[in-house]
Amino acid sequence: MKKIYFASDMHLGSDVFEDPKIVEKRFVRWLDSIKNDAQALYLLGDIFDFWYEYKYVIPRGFTRFLGKISEMTDSGIEVHFFTGNHDIWMYDYLPRETGVIVHKKPVVETINGKCFYLAHGDGLGDNSHSFKLIRRLFHNKICQKFFGSLHPRWSFRFAHAWSKHSRKTGLANPAGYSGEEKEHLVLYAKQYIAQHPETDFLIFGHRHILLDLMLSHQCRMMIIGDWLQYFSYAVFDGKELSLEQFEE
Numbered sequence: 001m002k003k004i005y006f007a008s009d010m011h012l013g014s015d016v017f018e019d020p021k022i023v024e025k026r027f028v029r030w031l032d033s034i035k036n037d038a039q040a041l042y043l044l045g046d047i048f049d050f051w052y053e054y055k056y057v058i059p060r061g062f063t064r065f066l067g068k069i070s071e072m073t074d075s076g077i078e079v080h081f082f083t084g085n086h087d088i089w090m091y092d093y094l095p096r097e098t099g100v101i102v103h104k105k106p107v108v109e110t111i112n113g114k115c116f117y118l119a120h121g122d123g124l125g126d127n128s129h130s131f132k133l134i135r136r137l138f139h140n141k142i143c144q145k146f147f148g149s150l151h152p153r154w155s156f157r158f159a160h161a162w163s164k165h166s167r168k169t170g171l172a173n174p175a176g177y178s179g180e181e182k183e184h185l186v187l188y189a190k191q192y193i194a195q196h197p198e199t200d201f202l203i204f205g206h207r208h209i210l211l212d213l214m215l216s217h218q219c220r221m222m223i224i225g226d227w228l229q230y231f232s233y234a235v236f237d238g239k240e241l242s243l244e245q246f247e248e
């Protein structure tokens with residue numbers, strides 16, 4: 001069997017690096033390095049730092065990335081694209097143009113007899129009111145329509161400022177791992193496997209940390225880092241799942 005790869009949080013287009021293409025080019029080199037033994041690739045969210053598409057227009061940039069994943073789907077690799085909290089507004093452009101399969105919700109999938117629970121991870125186990133409110137606003141159809149009716153000169157400027165602001169409070173300075181008892185996703189995962197004990201692996205992005213944790217004798221969870229600090233990914237060879245970092 002060929003391998004299944006998982007990666008998340010590239011935040012393509014973000015200004016964390018002076019040249020935003022640094023992340024994109026590195027990520028594309030990684031895609032090049034896996035394309036020959038990959039059967040499927042799961043991109044677990046926050047692939048773009050900001051994405052919004054209109055009926056006839058898409059954001060500029062990302063050409064190397066879009067070209068590479070199109071090449072991969074053309075060659076028969078299944079590419080799954082999860083939306084995160086930064087690229088919620090994904091409609092039919094990516095599936096039509098690049099052949100990816102878009103997921104807006106967590107996915108449960110059996111791969112080679114193993115049961116996987118896959119999600120970006122935002123909104124899971126985090127019950128804070130301000131987070132819930134913003135999430136509801138961003139997912140609201142009327143708000144999305146209103147945003148789409150603005151000229152991009154205004155809406156994109158607002159969005160990039162917003163993304164920058166949320167990074168100041170989150171991404172550039174993300175709360176590190178503070179233990180099983182405090183990590184929302186660990187708490188969520190424990191609750192989930194209590195209801196779904198058949199689960200073998202839970203894989204998340206979102207937190208920008210590396211975590212590989214046994215939850216029970218059968219069930220293991222991973223938070224697979226990001227492409228801003230760790231250049232990390234998970235790979236499943238049909239039997240074993242491992243968390244790795246791309247080294248050139």
Ligand SMILES: [Mn+2]
Nearest residue numbers: 009046084206
């Ligand atoms: Mn992220």
